[in-house]
Amino acid sequence: MSIQCKAAIAKGDGTFSIETIEVGTPKEDEVLVAIKAASLCHTDHDSLHWGKPIIMGHEGSGIVKAIGNNVTQVKIGDAVILNWATPCGECFQCTNENEHICEQNSPVVAGANGYTPGHAHKDGTTWRGNSIERSFNIGTISEYTLVKESAVVKNPIQNMNHSAASIISCGVMTGFGSAVNTAQVEENASAVVLGTGGVGLNVIQGIKVCKASKIIAVDVNEQRLEMALEFGATHTILADRNDKGLLKAAETVKEMTNGRGADYAFECTAIPELGAAPLAMVRNAGTAVQVSGIEKEVLIDMSLFEWDKKYINPLYGKCNPQKDFPKIVEYYKNGDIKLDEMITRSYPIEKLEHAFQDMLSGRNAKGVIVF
Numbered sequence: 403m404s405i406q407c408k409a410a411i412a413k414g415d416g417t418f419s420i421e422t423i424e425v426g427t428p429k430e431d432e433v434l435v436a437i438k439a440a441s442l443c444h445t446d447h448d449s450l451h452w453g454k455p456i457i458m459g460h461e462g463s464g465i466v467k468a469i470g471n472n473v474t475q476v477k478i479g480d481a482v483i484l485n486w487a488t489p490c491g492e493c494f495q496c497t498n499e500n501e502h503i504c505e506q507n508s509p510v511v512a513g514a515n516g517y518t519p520g521h522a523h524k525d526g527t528t529w530r531g532n533s534i535e536r537s538f539n540i541g542t543i544s545e546y547t548l549v550k551e552s553a554v555v556k557n558p559i560q561n562m563n564h565s566a567a568s569i570i571s572c573g574v575m576t577g578f579g580s581a582v583n584t585a586q587v588e589e590n591a592s593a594v595v596l597g598t599g600g601v602g603l604n605v606i607q608g609i610k611v612c613k614a615s616k617i618i619a620v621d622v623n624e625q626r627l628e629m630a631l632e633f634g635a636t637h638t639i640l641a642d643r644n645d646k647g648l649l650k651a652a653e654t655v656k657e658m659t660n661g662r663g664a665d666y667a668f669e670c671t672a673i674p675e676l677g678a679a680p681l682a683m684v685r686n687a688g689t690a691v692q693v694s695g696i697e698k699e700v701l702i703d704m705s706l707f708e709w710d711k712k713y714i715n716p717l718y719g720k721c722n723p724q725k726d727f728p729k730i731v732e733y734y735k736n737g738d739i740k741l742d743e744m745i746t747r748s749y750p751i752e753k754l755e756h757a758f759q760d761m762l763s764g765r766n767a768k769g770v771i772v773f
Contacts, residue, residue, distance in 0.1 A: 403427045409544035410458040410754055411529060412449045420751055425546045426526040433554050434468040438564035440542040440771045443573055447758055449537050456535050460486045461571035462542030463564040473551045482554040484571050485723040486538035488520030489552055502721040509538045522548040545773050555727040565748060565770045566741035570730050577604025578730060579719015580693045585666050587612040592664040594618045594655055594683045597671035598630040600768045601693060605668045607739045610634035620651050623764060633740060652682035663688055674698040681706035744768045
C-alpha cells in the first residue's frame, strides 16, 4: 500500500514548496496517520535552513489509518496527538525518567534534527523517487505521516478539535511543562513570564495550574499582554524595546514583589540578548528558566547570579508524552487551561507562506495548517 499526498518540503536553502510525496506501509512498530491539523512555531521556519530537503512540521493531530503488526497502543480510527520526543525506553536518560532527552531516538539530543532510530524507516516516505526525512522524526505539515508508535499518543477526547489538539504537540507542552514539570512552581509563588507568544501563554497557564499567587507578564506588544491576562496573568508590564536586558522592567518586577524579585522567571522570547534577563527578575535563591531554546552565545554578567540563583535550560517541558498529553487534555476538559482560544488563524497548506508571515510578524498566538 502506498499513498500519494501533499506535503511541505523545506529545500534546505531557505525556501520551501508544496509537493507530492509518496507514503508507504507501516513496518512492525510504525503507524500511518492522516494529519488533520499541524500547528506552527518558529522552529518550523528554522527548518528551511537545515541544509537538506525535509518534510516540515513537528506539531500535529490526526487519525490512525494503518498500523504495524506489533503496535498495541493505538488502533485504526483512533484520534492521536503527535509527539516528536520518541523515547527508546532503554538508554540512561529514559531509565532515569528523562524520556524527552533520549540518547538514542531524540532528534535534538541524538540526531541534531536529523535521522535517528526514532524515525520511521526512511524508504517509507519518498519525494521525487528518493527517500526523505521528516522534521523532528514526524513531519506533520503533510496530509499523511509515517511515524514510530512512540510518536503517537491516543487522545482521551476522541472528538476533540484537531486544531486544539495539535498545539499540545510542542508549544503547549514546552510552556506548560516548563512550569509544571521542570520548575515545579509552588502554590502562592510569584512568577514572571518574558514574552507572551504561544509558548509564553502556556507557561502562564502552567503557572496558573500550579496556583501561583502572582503571575507577571512582560512584553513589548500591548495586544499580547491583553491576551496574557485572558490566559491567567495577574499583572502586566509593557516593556521598552530599548530596555537593554530588561533591567528597567526588572526593577518594576522587584517593586511588585516586596523589593526582592520573583520566585521564578521564564524567558520565552528566543532573543539571545534576553537570555540572561530572567536572572535579573528573580530574588536571591530564585529560579530562572530559559524556555525558548536559545542556542547562540549569550554573555552574562555574573552578578546577576547573586545570590544562590538557579538557571535551568529545559527541553520540551521535561515531556513524558504518554502521561503529560492526557494530563493536559484533562485540564482542557475541566476548563483549567485554554487551547481553542490560542488559535488565532487557520490556513490550508497552500497558504503556508502567509501563515509564516503572520507568525513572524507576531500576529498569531498560534497559527494552524488544517487538512
